[in-house]
Amino acid sequence: MAEIIVREAIAQGLREALERDERVFMMGEDIGAYDGAYAVTRGFLKEFGPERIRDTPISEAGFVGAAVGAALVGMRPIVEIMTINFSLLAMDQIVNHAAKLRYMSDGQLTVPVTIRTVTGGGAQLAATHSQSFEGWYASVPGLKVVAPSTPYDALGLLRTALKDDNPILFAEHALLYGVRGEVPDEHYEVPFGKAAVRREGADVTIIGYSRMSHVAEQAADKLAERGRQAEVIDLRTLRPLDIDTVVESVKKTNRAVVVEETWRTGGFAGEIASAVQEEAFYHLDGPVARVGGLDVPAPYSGPLEAATIPNADRVVDEIARSFGI
Amino acid sequence: MKAAVNIDKAQVAEFYRKMLVIRRFEEASARLYMQSLIRGFLHLYIGEEAVAVGAISALGPQDYVITHYRDHGHALARGMDPKACMAELCGRATGSSGGKGGSMHLFNAKLHFMGGHAIVGGQMPIGVGMGLGIKLKRENGVVMVFFGDGAVNEGEFHESLNLASLWKLPVVFFLENNLYGMGTHVERTHAAGRDIYNFAEYYKIPSVQVDGMDLMEVHEATIEALRHVRAGQGPVFLEAMTYRYRGHSMADPVNYRDNSEVEEWRINDPINRFKMFAMGEGLITPSEVERIESEVAELIADAVEFARESPFPKAEAIYDNIYA
Numbered sequence: 263m264a265e266i267i268v269r270e271a272i273a274q275g276l277r278e279a280l281e282r283d284e285r286v287f288m289m290g291e292d293i294g295a296y297d298g299a300y301a302v303t304r305g306f307l308k309e310f311g312p313e314r315i316r317d318t319p320i321s322e323a324g325f326v327g328a329a330v331g332a333a334l335v336g337m338r339p340i341v342e343i344m345t346i347n348f349s350l351l352a353m354d355q356i357v358n359h360a361a362k363l364r365y366m367s368d369g370q371l372t373v374p375v376t377i378r379t380v381t382g383g384g385a386q387l388a389a390t391h392s393q394s395f396e397g398w399y400a401s402v403p404g405l406k407v408v409a410p411s412t413p414y415d416a417l418g419l420l421r422t423a424l425k426d427d428n429p430i431l432f433a434e435h436a437l438l439y440g441v442r443g444e445v446p447d448e449h450y451e452v453p454f455g456k457a458a459v460r461r462e463g464a465d466v467t468i469i470g471y472s473r474m475s476h477v478a479e480q481a482a483d484k485l486a487e488r489g490r491q492a493e494v495i496d497l498r499t500l501r502p503l504d505i506d507t508v509v510e511s512v513k514k515t516n517r518a519v520v521v522e523e524t525w526r527t528g529g530f531a532g533e534i535a536s537a538v539q540e541e542a543f544y545h546l547d548g549p550v551a552r553v554g555g556l557d558v559p560a561p562y563s564g565p566l567e568a569a570t571i572p573n574a575d576r577v578v579d580e581i582a583r584s585f586g587i
Numbered sequence: 588m589k590a591a592v593n594i595d596k597a598q599v600a601e602f603y604r605k606m607l608v609i610r611r612f613e614e615a616s617a618r619l620y621m622q623s624l625i626r627g628f629l630h631l632y633i634g635e636e637a638v639a640v641g642a643i644s645a646l647g648p649q650d651y652v653i654t655h656y657r658d659h660g661h662a663l664a665r666g667m668d669p670k671a672c673m674a675e676l677c678g679r680a681t682g683s684s685g686g687k688g689g690s691m692h693l694f695n696a697k698l699h700f701m702g703g704h705a706i707v708g709g710q711m712p713i714g715v716g717m718g719l720g721i722k723l724k725r726e727n728g729v730v731m732v733f734f735g736d737g738a739v740n741e742g743e744f745h746e747s748l749n750l751a752s753l754w755k756l757p758v759v760f761f762l763e764n765n766l767y768g769m770g771t772h773v774e775r776t777h778a779a780g781r782d783i784y785n786f787a788e789y790y791k792i793p794s795v796q797v798d799g800m801d802l803m804e805v806h807e808a809t810i811e812a813l814r815h816v817r818a819g820q821g822p823v824f825l826e827a828m829t830y831r832y833r834g835h836s837m838a839d840p841v842n843y844r845d846n847s848e849v850e851e852w853r854i855n856d857p858i859n860r861f862k863m864f865a866m867g868e869g870l871i872t873p874s875e876v877e878r879i880e881s882e883v884a885e886l887i888a889d890a891v892e893f894a895r896e897s898p899f900p901k902a903e904a905i906y907d908n909i910y911a
């Protein structure tokens with residue numbers, strides 16, 4: 263058992279794949295000579311050489327499409343899109359192409375591409391650089407969407423991703439790279455579509471993913487001070503989505519709140535809330551609550567930005583408002 | 588028309604047959620569309636046959652083809668079965684994609700025919716990536732990427748040329764300049780005028796413009812281009828000047844051009860022109876032409892029959908092959 267940070271966990275998963283399988287190679291902006299915008303691929307260029315660690319032009323549609331093409335002829339590319347904000351320039355390749363080719367060819371084509379990208383706000387990078395689009399991608403059949411929150415999950419889910427034969431969006435939260443946690447020395451994998459129950463409790467279920475699962479745990483701490491026990495669920499993957507674990511929990515607690523960093527309007531939390539109501543309506547003491555990002559473009563100034571992103575106090579307040587506990 | 592490369596009688600017959608297969612296939616599919624057996628978008632390739640046949644017949648089995656939605660010609664030239672194609676157009680279970688792709692999305696992975704892509708320009712980075720994959724695997728194939736004049740104003744076009752040249756990838760960029768993107772003439776969309784191949788020079792990609800109504804010229808230029816690419820010297824850009832006789836799709840009433848323009852291009856009809864050339868050179872006889880014509884007529888009639896009689900996909904198929 264070693265204590266490592268998320269950044270190291272991801273680097274380890276990438277290294278393993280590069281070492282194990284010569285069909286694996288990486289492409290992205292500044293992943294090589296610069297060592298990666300978030301330093302995940304530090305030292306990779308020296309270790310694996312420029313053929314497999316390919317610095318690309320700032321050309322998101324170009325290199326994501328190129329990854330799809332390389333996958334079609336038998337390679338297993340890993341792409342790094344510097345941040346999820348820039349993935350919009352490659353959205354055509356991700357949504358119109360990567361996600362569609364297997365279906366439209368009726369199984370003739372396979373697209374084993376893992377797209378790693380950095381999501382989330384909180385670093386005062388303002389409106390164009392602070393967004394969380396993983397929920398959008400999760401609505402697309404043909405894609406899989408992963409959003410780890412701990413070093414254990416980051417490594418375990420990445421191992422699963424890099425063996426999967428489908429296009430995967432792997433969303434790494436910018437503020438989680440330094441989060442520390444225990445990772446076993448022996449090999450393990452974390453399967454897709456299996457949520458983690460981070461904490462058990464009987465009074466309310468708090469559902470989150472990525473950085474918001476940490477916020478959910480902080481909220482649970484605050485509730486515990488008041489003698490209330492929250493169950494905290496970390497979704498880990500948005501597609502496939504483990505709604506069963508959520509529903510099971512809600513049947514026990516009779517109360518649910520979904521916490522999500524992106525805008526409340528059209529957020530993935532709405533999907534969770536809706537599914538819970540469909541599956542567990544008669545178990546609910548009240549409507550499924552949502553705590554989301556404020557419906558504004560992310561402002562730069564520290565206090566303003568902080569006000570847009572859900573935190574533990576807002577979650578606790580929402581639980582009090584909705585359920586009177 | 589000239590024949591600088593050696594071409595034998597068997598090849599001449601094959602070229603003629605292939606172009607005719609495409610022409611008759613397209614005519615038949617237009618009829619099936621009028622009968623509502625084919626729905627959705629149907630983009631016909633009539634008039635452009637010399638490009639697909641001249642270019643694709645220069646490839647070997649290790650090479651790959653990827654193209655846009657006006658894809659029947661490329662699919663058939665690459666050797667796809669007209670039955671599987673026609674059934675796909677009719678949305679049948681026996682179609683090349685089991686009815687899930689339709690006219691714009693034909694695929695045959697075994698033949699290295701990688702689609703059939705309906706987002707203008709979208710197939711280009713994918714084709715470049717196929718070239719990258721081939722290069723990384725140390726294989727010796729080449730990727731032929733077809734696209735229209737409409738695609739060259741997309742960012743993906745420029746990103747693709749840049750990447751392919753930067754990384755010296757084995758790619759033949761094949762522009763089919765038929766002068767129109769839907770109803771808009773290239774001179775109204777392209778700041779540098781109609782000679783688009785000039786673009787390639789900026790990216791340090793050797794380029795040539797050919798008469799796309801002349802099969803032999805297309806074929807010879809392709810062979811020359813492949814020589815360059817196979818020698819590991821990076822991509823090549825070919826521009827074939829061509830023309831589609833029909834509207835953009837079956838839904839197009841063609842209000843944007845004069846019929847006299849169409850008639851002028853028809854004088855140079857690629858199939859007729861090739862036939863006259865081949866007969867003039869003594870490479871094909873009138874009776875051989877007649878035989879090919881009746882064989883092709885039968886082949887296409889069979890394909891239509893096959894598609895008509897084929898079942899629609901089963902409801903359960905709807906969830907098949909979303910994921911690997």
Ligand SMILES: Cc1ncc(C[n+]2csc(CCOP(=O)(O)OP(=O)(O)O)c2C)c(N)n1
Pocket residue numbers: 657705706707708734735736737738765767768769835
């Ligand atoms: C990105 C995108 N924009 C618009 C369209 C709609 N559209 C389909 S074909 C077409 C014209 C393309 O013309 P060109 O590339 O010259 O090919 P051609 O049809 O002439 O063979 C347009 C605008 C599309 N499919 N994709």
Ligand SMILES: [Mg+2]
Pocket residue numbers: 735736737763764765766767768769
């Ligand atoms: Mg055109």
